[in-house]
Amino acid sequence: MxxxxxxxxxxxxxxxxxxxxxxxxxxxxxxxxxxxxxxxxxxxxxxxxxxxxxxxxxxxxxxxxxxxxxxxxxxxxxxxxxxxxxxxxxxxxxxxxxxEANDRKFIEDLFFPTKILSINVVWVPGGVQKTKVIVSGKWTSRFPIDVIKVANIVKQLRQLDIVIEFEEGQKR
Structure with missing residues (x-):
C-alpha cells in the first residue's frame, strides 16, 4: 500500500x-x-x-x-x-x-460512469476561456451526478471554468 x-x-x-x-x-x-x-x-x-x-x-x-x-x-x-x-x-x-490525469481525463473521471461526448475550450466575449463539456443523454432530476459540484471541483482543483451541456439540449 x-x-x-x-x-x-x-x-x-x-x-x-x-x-x-x-x-x-x-x-x-x-x-x-x-x-x-x-x-x-x-x-x-x-x-x-x-x-x-x-x-x-x-x-x-x-x-x-x-x-x-x-x-x-x-x-x-x-x-x-x-x-x-x-x-x-x-x-x-x-x-x-x-x-496522473490530464484535464480531460480528470473531468471524465468525475463524470464516471456517464459518457462524455466532447470537451472543448471556447472563448467567450471579454477574452474569457471556458471549457465546454457535452454529456451524453439528457438531464433529468434523477441524473446521478451533481453537475454543480463537478464544476466547483474542477474550478477549485484545476482552475478551469466549465460549462456543462447535455446532448439533448438542456444546459446546466
Whole structure:
C-alpha cells in the first residue's frame, strides 16, 4: 500500500516528525493524512485495498477527491462493495480520479460512469476561456451526478471554468 504519509504512520494513526513537518510546510494536507489513515484501516479488512496507491486527497466543499493509480481505479469501479466501503469512511461524497490525469481525463473521471461526448475550450466575449463539456443523454432530476459540484471541483482543483451541456439540449 502506498499513501502520502509513511505506512507506519497510516497504520498507527500517528504522524512521525518527518510527516508532521510535511503537513506544516504544506506538502501534505489534512485531507491527505486523514485519507491515508482511513485507507490503511480498511486495508486490514480488505486485502485488495492493501495493493492500492493513494497519491493524494483534496477536500473541496466537504467532498473528497481521491487520487489513485490507474489500476486501482479500475478495481474500485469493478466492485460496488469496495466503492461503498470507501464512501462510508468519509463524511462527504468521494470522487475517484487518476493521479496522473490530464484535464480531460480528470473531468471524465468525475463524470464516471456517464459518457462524455466532447470537451472543448471556447472563448467567450471579454477574452474569457471556458471549457465546454457535452454529456451524453439528457438531464433529468434523477441524473446521478451533481453537475454543480463537478464544476466547483474542477474550478477549485484545476482552475478551469466549465460549462456543462447535455446532448439533448438542456444546459446546466
Amino acid at each position: 502506498q499513501v502520502p504519509i509513511c505506512g507506519f504512520d497510516a497504520k498507527n494513526a500517528v504522524l512521525c516528525p518527518q510527516c508532521e513537518s510535511k503537513l506544516e510546510n504544506g506538502q501534505l494536507t489534512k485531507a491527505d493524512v486523514d485519507a491515508a489513515i482511513k485507507i490503511a484501516r480498511l486495508a486490514k479488512t480488505y486485502p485488495e485495498i492493501d495493493k492500492f496507491s493513494l497519491f493524494s486527497c483534496k477536500e473541496v466543499s466537504g467532498e473528497f477527491v481521491l487520487y489513485f493509480g490507474k489500476s486501482d481505479i479500475h478495481t474500485i469501479r469493478q466492485s460496488r462493495t469496495l466503492y461503498r466501503t470507501l464512501q462510508n469512511e468519509f463524511s462527504g461524497k468521494i470522487w475517484i480520479v487518476e493521479s
